[in-house]
Amino acid sequence: MEPEAGLSESSGSAEPPAGSANDVETTGGAESSGGSAGAEPSVGVSAGSPVWRRRAFWIAVPAALLVGLLVVVLATSDSALQRRATSPILGGLAPPIVGQTIDGEPFDLDDWRGRWVVVNFFQSTCVPCIIEHPELTAFDERHAVSGSARVVSVVFDDTAENVREFFAVHGGDWPVVSQGAGRAAVAYGVTGVPESYLVAPSGVVVWKQLGGVTADGIDDVISRLS
Numbered sequence: 151m152e153p154e155a156g157l158s159e160s161s162g163s164a165e166p167p168a169g170s171a172n173d174v175e176t177t178g179g180a181e182s183s184g185g186s187a188g189a190e191p192s193v194g195v196s197a198g199s200p201v202w203r204r205r206a207f208w209i210a211v212p213a214a215l216l217v218g219l220l221v222v223v224l225a226t227s228d229s230a231l232q233r234r235a236t237s238p239i240l241g242g243l244a245p246p247i248v249g250q251t252i253d254g255e256p257f258d259l260d261d262w263r264g265r266w267v268v269v270n271f272f273q274s275t276c277v278p279c280i281i282e283h284p285e286l287t288a289f290d291e292r293h294a295v296s297g298s299a300r301v302v303s304v305v306f307d308d309t310a311e312n313v314r315e316f317f318a319v320h321g322g323d324w325p326v327v328s329q330g331a332g333r334a335a336v337a338y339g340v341t342g343v344p345e346s347y348l349v350a351p352s353g354v355v356v357w358k359q360l361g362g363v364t365a366d367g368i369d370d371v372i373s374r375l376s
Contacts, residue, residue, distance in 0.1 A: 237339070237355075237358045238339065239338060239339065239347075239355050239358075240355050240356070240357075240358060241354065241355070241356075242354065242355060243353050243354060243355075244259060244267075244269070244347070244349045244353055244354070244355050245334070245337035245338055246258075246259060246260070246334075246337065247259040247269065247302070247304060247327060247330070247334045247337075248330055249327045249328070249329040249330020249331060249333075249334070250327070250328065250329035250330065251325045251326055251327055251328065252305075252310045252313050252314050252317075252326045252328050253326075255325070257302070257325050257327050257330075259302070259349070260353070262300060262302075262349075263351065263352075263353050264351050265297060265298055265299055265300060265351055266293075266298060266299035266300070266348065266349070266350065266351060266372055267299070267300055267301075267302060267348070267349040268286070268289065268299070268300070268301045268302070268346055268347070268348055268349075268363070268368060269302055269304060269338070269346065269347040269348075269349060270286060270301060270302070270303045270304065270344060270345075270346045270363070271303075271304045271306045271334075271335060271338070271340045271343050271344065271345045271346070272303055272304075272305070272306060272343050272344050273305070273306050273307060273308045273343045274308050274312045274313050274315070274316035275308070275312070276343050276344060278343075278344050278361060278362045279343055279344045279362075280320070281362055282344055282362035282363055282364075283320050283321075283322065284320075285362070285363055285364045285365045286301050286303075286322065286324075286363065286365075287320075287321055287322050288365040289301060289363075289365035289368055289369070290322070290323065290324050292365060292369070299368075299372065300324060301322075301324040302324060302325050302326075302327065303322075303324065303325070303326040303327070304326075304327045304331045304334050304335065305326065305327065305328045305331040306331065306335055306340060306343045309328075310328040313326055313328065342360075344361060344362055344363070345358070345359070345360055345361075346358070346359040346363050347359075348368065348371060348372070350375065356371075356375055357371050357375075
């Protein structure tokens with residue numbers, strides 16, 4: 151094994167025997183030229199010694215095993231795209247979303263048949279939900295005039311009061327379903343938020359997004375599927 155940087159080997163001189171001054175580290179200050187009587191020096195472990203090599207081996211082996219395990223986990227885990235592709239509701243009619251909004255208005259997803267609908271499950275204290283909210287606002291405003299696409303939010307494990315405060319602060323002018331939201335979350339298989347689904351004008355679920363969405367990303371999906 152090559153010596154570490156800063157530990158040079160002098161040429162033309164014999165290596166000092168074990169136990170010599172070069173293998174001794176003193177504590178409490180530099181060693182005097184003659185040595186202090188009664189001092190008990192501690193013997194250091196020099197690079198390249200059998201002890202040093204054994205220590206390096208037992209450090210390297212667990213690290214290599216850990217890296218190998220991580221590679222296996224990453225190789226066998228599903229990507230977000232694969233999880234979207236295997237969602238059981240994709241390709242079928244959208245499960246019903248029937249209930250009441252935070253404004254007290256009735257809502258039925260089937261009434262929106264004939265347009266693209268982004269169904270967004272969210273929570274007012276969810277940081278990724280807060281981050282994606284301007285994107286949902288931009289998407290909804292972009293399609294407000296034509297009416298070709300709309301957004302509906304479904305409350306996930308939150309109160310109507312908290313959600314009203316959320317929209318008062320962050321904006322957004324679309325229905326937010328609170329009553330009946332629990333049934334909808336179960337029907338769609340939601341386990342965390344944010345989670346969004348794109349329902350085609352035919353009423354079929356054609357896309358699912360785990361995590362935050364972007365306005366351009368949703369429009370890109372609509373363009374590809376139109």
